[in-house]
Amino acid sequence: MKDIKVEISLFTQAYEMIFKKLLAWFQTFALMIPNFISAILIFMTFSILARFAKRMSHKILLKTSISEDIILILTRILSIVIILVGVFFCLGILHLEKTVTSLLAGAGIIGLALSFAFQDLATNLISGFMLAVKKPFKVGDHVETNSYSGIISEIDIRAIHIKTFEGQEVIIPSKEVFQKPIKNFTTFGERRIEFVVGVSYTDDLEKVANLAKVALESVPGRDTSKNVEVYFDNFGETSVNLILRLWVNLTLTKNVSLVKHNAIINIQKLFRANSIVIPFPARLQEDTSTEPQHPSILKLEDSNL
CATH class of the missing domain: 1.10.287 (Helix Hairpins)
Structure with missing residues (x-):
């Protein structure tokens, strides 16, 4: 109990x-x-x-x-x-x-x-955000960054897609684009072409400069609103070097390489027609000449090559 x-x-x-x-x-x-x-x-x-x-x-x-x-x-x-x-x-x-x-x-x-x-992912997201806000470029722009050159095909938060002129797609992380220099060839809508040509010491330099200006002014596709520039730059080993400059309006002409191609052809034709001597480079002379102490000079004659 x-x-x-x-x-x-x-x-x-x-x-x-x-x-x-x-x-x-x-x-x-x-x-x-x-x-x-x-x-x-x-x-x-x-x-x-x-x-x-x-x-x-x-x-x-x-x-x-x-x-x-x-x-x-x-x-x-x-x-x-x-x-x-x-x-x-x-x-x-x-x-x-x-x-x-x-x-x-x-x-x-x-x-x-x-x-x-996720440090890298966060850095890319923040960099992509800053690029989207600042907008240093847009789809379709011709840019050069991280040793790659081409047209921007796509922009997202984490990466930039570039189609190179060799037909390849390059995907660059936003961090790399944001932290490193970038060239945008489309921003101002114009591009300057510059190249150097050498002439013989025996030629009349004033005549050479005038002929070079005439040749550049007749180049198809150049920006006619800007003057061409012709300057003698320095005395080389076998030639007096001439800097040639002309501008291209990218809204009217897309193929900059073609304009430079035409400019070189015009220079070569006009110099040849006026017996202007374009010397070989010094290294080429040493390879082709049997008498190194008297370097040979290529003279472009007015004849068919």
Whole structure:
């Protein structure tokens, strides 16, 4: 009988303890119902605010020159930030300040770990974002960067796609493009062509300069709004060197190499017609001449080659 009474007593004590605990939880829950309702309402308010801010910021940013990819990223980040602020408000209303502190500390640790793990990816994303904002180039521009030259075929956040003139596609990480020099040959819509030609010491230099100007001015495809330039540069080993310059309007002429090709042909024809001597380079003379002490000179005669 005593054992039965002891068991009944222990059962009663356990029951009373559980009942008191459940009652305390129920009372706490009843007291927190207004806070739960307030938290739910606040979260819904911030969710609506996030959607509204995302929609309005998207409309506003579309009026700027920022690319569509950057706009989507910015509006998405804005929406997430607003929702996170709402979550922290809700946790504060529910008296879960310690949870908020733990979440912030955990987010900091996770962010630090991710920054080390995805350092290159993050750098490329940030560099791509800065390139999209500054816009130093656009699709279709002729650029030269990281020892590659070609036409930009695609721009995304992480990389720049360039189609080289050899028909190859080169994908360069945004970090490499952002941190290193880049030449954009399309920005100003014009390109200067410069090359050097040597003439014999025995030729009349004034006549040579005048003939060179005439030859350049008749080059097809050159920009006629700019004057051609002809300057004697220096005295070489076997020739007096002449710098020739002319401009090309890229909106009218796309093939710059063809313009230079025509310029060289015009120079060669006009010099040959007027018996202007274009010497061999010194190294070529040493290879072809039987008397090195008297270097031979190539004279372009007015004859068919």
